[in-house]
Amino acid sequence: MSFISLYFILFLIVVLFVYFTVPKKYRYLVLLVASYIFYLINDLRAVIFILLTTVTNYFSAVKLKSISLKQKEFFAGKDEEWLKENKKKFTKKFRKKRQWLLALTLLFNFGILFMLKYFAYLADAFAEMINVQPLGLEILLPLGISFYMFQSAGYLIxxxxxxxxxxxxxxxxxxxxxxxxxxxxxxxxRYNQLAPQLIEGNDFDTKQLKSGVLLMLWGYFKKLVIADRANILFETIMQNYTSYQGLEIFVAMLCFVLKLYCDFSGGIDIATGVAKCFGIDLTPNFKRPFFALSVTEYWRRWHITLGAWMKDYVLYPLTLSKGYNKFIRGCKKVFKKGVAGKVIPSGIAMFFVFLLVGIWHGPDLAYLLFGVYNGVIILIETIFNETRKLKKIKPKERKKSTQRFITFVKFTVTFMLVFFGKYFSAAASLGVGIDVMFDWFLATFRYTDITLLFNNFFSRTDFNLINIIILLVSTAILIFVEVLQERGLKIREFILSKRQYIQWIIFYVAVIVIILMTAYDGTGGGFAYENF
Amino acid sequence: MDKLMEILTEARPDLDFEKETRLIDDDILDSFDIITIVGEINEAFDININVGDLVPENFNSAKAIWQVVQKYMNEE
Structure with missing residues (x-):
């Protein structure tokens, strides 16, 4: 039961109905039962993994707390003299216990994730090494495993x-x-943000419900009308890329970027909309990333919750650790108080985070290179940024038109840098090698005769004119809406402030548009990120 | 407090720390600044700020940061 099915809509209606009819204190149980039904229908065998993560993290957390309480009790009966002498020693002892428990639980959980992601790859590599026929295993990852593991690990930490x-x-x-x-x-x-909303049991709120439904519709529009359509064009061209070059490859890659964004952010919009129907606010995951004026800013707007997770649970603990602190001090001694003394230690840590994100994506060289590519660009941007900060260089006062021009240049450069970075993801998503990726890349810059393009393009792809028009118009709508949002307009609030009948018209038009213009062909219907 | 102000202005000479009260909420300090500042504070005051204390409300203003430093100094 994917988000994209009539069954899901029916399921949601039933769950909403039950949720708001049972007494408040049992409402969380309705959500729990619904969640497990949803999980069981989707991935019956994988339920064991989510149970393992739940149970290990639950007991570890309780145990962590009990060790803390024991420590308090232990110190409570002691006199001051004793405390002065022994407090440090025993604090360390208790801390060690807690550290071990935390480390073992994290290792167990992420060990499972790593094995699931890398086992097939490692088995084949091993078979090759001892000259045996590779097994060619294909392990489909349990639904959403990375996401619930990250979330529970965050809670435990x-x-x-x-x-x-x-x-x-x-x-x-x-x-x-x-x-x-x-x-x-x-x-x-995050636990402190989400759990209270889940547990408390929310009141029925028509405005929240309407707002949730609108957001879901927007998500379905992005996913079904734009992403799935753009993907057809991308795959048609890229799977047979040797017959195309220049502008056609460029268009295919634009379609890929469009697909990636609309698939992922559309799915998140649907999820956020569904939660909103229950009166639950999820943390935003995208903030119109393509409006960024630097690659650093782009990553602050794309998959926000993963970035924040990496910052809070990897970057900060790493850089605040004693060993790393020594390294930072060493760098400061060597480079004195210049930009290098600040950028090198933090930069290496950040580079490590990007590498980790690359490894997390999967055993594909393309993902690893993707991590390195972005890491290098961000490092360069940071050096400029830090120099500006340390030398107190303030942005110059410029004429409005000049400022606009500069913004436009920044926007274009950022977009192109992000765009070329997506070649790595595209290669990984089609499962082609790095050499093929570079072929695409080079082919992008070859000359295409524009008249030939129009003659050949439409006849070669089985993608007709109507589809191209729908794709162009829907993308224009997407850009228009995001420009309005970027200027601070809250679209859903705006729609909901209008009269009832106008709201209904918008609702029906949206539903009809999505149903008529969906590019979904009834097969699959999954999201790119669901088995990550 | 003077020592703290010195560390802060050294890390970000372009900011007026007397006035800023939304350093984290408004993304004025980035993670590189935080790493540098916390490292310097740890060294200068001989404390070890816990990762658990790296929350926005503790770093939104010089005053808030000072309170964290004092908390650790009292514990030592």
Whole structure:
């Protein structure tokens, strides 16, 4: 039962109905049962993995807290003299215990993830090494496994640092891990932000429901009308790329970028909209990334919750560790107080994070290179940025038109840098080698006779004119809406402030447009990120 | 507090830390700044700021940061 099916809509209506009819204190149980039904229908065998993650994190968190309490009790009876002498020693002992527990739980969970992602690849590599026929295993990852693992690991680390109290009720915790809208592909929520909303039981609110439905429709529009359509064009051209060159490859790659964005952010919009119907706000995961004026900013607007997760649970713990602190001090001694002394230690840590994101994506050289490519660009941007900050270079006062021009140049350069980075993802998504990717890349810059293009393009692809027009118009609508949002207009609030009948017209038009113009052919219907 | 102000202005000479109260909420400090500032604070005051204390409300203003530093100094 994908988000994209009539069954899902029916399922949602039933769950909403039950949720708002049972007494408030049982509402979380409705969500839990619904989440597990959703999971079981989608991925019956994989339920074992989500249970393992739930149980290990639940018990570890409770145990972490109990060690803390024991430590307090232990110190409570001691006099001051004793404390002065022994407090440090025993604090360290208790800390070690907690550290071990945290490390083992994280290792267990991420070990499973790593094995699932890399086992088939490693098995084949091993077979090749000992000269045996490779097994050619294909392991389909359990639905949404990365996302619920990240989310529960974040919770456990928060408990470790005493940022949140551990959840004593295992059913409430199980809901936090498995909440069905975000199970497919995120966003990765934080316990203190999401759990209270899940547990409390919300009142029925027509405005929230309407707002949720509108957001879902927008998500379906992005996914079904734009992403799935753009993908057809991309695959048609790229699977037979030797017969195309120049502008055609460029167009295909534009379609890929469009597909990637609309597929992922559309799916997130649907998830956020579904949660909103229950009165639950999920953390935003995209903030119109293609309006960024630097690659650094782009990554702050794309898959926001993953970036924030990496920052809080990898980058900061790494750079604040004692070993790394020594390294930072060493760099400062060598480079004194210049830009290098600041950028090198932080930059290396950040580079490591990008590498980790690359490794997480999967055993494909393209993903690794993708991590390196972005890491290098961000490092260069950071050096400029830090120099500007340290030398107190303030942005110059410029004429409005000059400023606009500069913004436009920045926007274009950023877009092109991001665009070329997507070649790595495209190669990985079609499963072609790096050499093929470079062939595409070079082919993008070859000359295409524009008249030949029009003659050949439409006849070669089985993508007719109507589809191209729909794709262009729907993309124009997307850009128009995002420009308005970028200027601060809250579209859903705006629509909901209009009269009832206008709201209904918008609703029906949206539904009809999506149904008539969907590029979905009834097969598959999954999202690019759901088996990550 | 003077020592802290010195660290802050050294890390970001372009900012007026007396006035800023939304350093994190408004993305004025980025993660590179945070890493540098926390590293310097740890060294200068001989404390070890816990990752758990790296939350926006602790770093939105010089005053808030000072409170965190004091908390650690009292614990030591």
């Amino acid at each position: 928060d408990v470790y640092y005493n940022k949140v109290e551990p959840q004593k009720n295992i059913f409430k915790f199980a809901l936090f891990v498995s909440f069905f809208p975000q199970l497919v592909q995120g966003p990765i929520s």
